[in-house]
Amino acid sequence: MRTTPLKRVIGCILAMTMLFALAACGQQAPQAPGQSQETQTSAKNEETPAPETGTPATDGENGKTLVVYYSATGNTEAVAGYIADALGADTFEIVPAKPYTSEDLDWTDKNSRVSREHDNESLQAVELVSAAVENWEDYDTVFIGYPIWWHVAAWPVSSFVVSNDFTGKTVIPFCTSSSSGLGESGELLAETTGTGDWLEGQRFRSSVSEADVVEWVNSLEITSES
Numbered sequence: 001m002r003t004t005p006l007k008r009v010i011g012c013i014l015a016m017t018m019l020f021a022l023a024a025c026g027q028q029a030p031q032a033p034g035q036s037q038e039t040q041t042s043a044k045n046e047e048t049p050a051p052e053t054g055t056p057a058t059d060g061e062n063g064k065t066l067v068v069y070y071s072a073t074g075n076t077e078a079v080a081g082y083i084a085d086a087l088g089a090d091t092f093e094i095v096p097a098k099p100y101t102s103e104d105l106d107w108t109d110k111n112s113r114v115s116r117e118h119d120n121e122s123l124q125a126v127e128l129v130s131a132a133v134e135n136w137e138d139y140d141t142v143f144i145g146y147p148i149w150w151h152v153a154a155w156p157v158s159s160f161v162v163s164n165d166f167t168g169k170t171v172i173p174f175c176t177s178s179s180s181g182l183g184e185s186g187e188l189l190a191e192t193t194g195t196g197d198w199l200e201g202q203r204f205r206s207s208v209s210e211a212d213v214v215e216w217v218n219s220l221e222i223t224s225e226s
Helices: 005-027 037-047 075-087 113-119 155-161 185-193 210-219
Strands: 064-069 090-093 139-149 170-176 202-204
Touching: 064 075, 075 090, 075 139, 075 170, 075 210, 139 155, 139 185, 155 185, 170 185, 202 210
Parallel strands: 064 090, 064 139, 139 170, 170 202
Antiparallel strands: none
């Protein structure tokens, strides 16, 4: 069958139309099954969110550190000073309203002050010059030092802990003693106040060196704000 000129013209027009349609399809972005172009764009934005601005930095530093101590003969005061120097910490001395004399501290004398207080627990509520620490709420870590009296913390320390709220604070007891160990002294103080996170603590001999104290402090990995 011969093809007429009109049919050839129509055939050329149809061929050109199909070529333009295929070119247009090739320029369109591919789509995932069941997704429209708008849905794809939205999903892409969710997968790669824009970076946030103004996000506050995390503060990894600990708060301020305080070293509280009662020292009857100066040994505990020395250790407290070593700790404070190592950490750049503040100190607070527990001072009885009626100071203990050397005669008061003679535990071998049944009539001495400490002996009478030991025999009569009602006398162990020792009045202090002050139990109030300035800016107490600023301290996150509190060391509490004391000599050991009859296997427990010297009673002026109990008067201090019952007067303060240790909620939210890490408390680290330490003691000085020529022979007795820390024992349950820290645990008993924790029970007395009923607040705070009390750690195990450490006992030091009366003549402990600064280097030994600093070694212990460093093992605690405490960073104090200045």
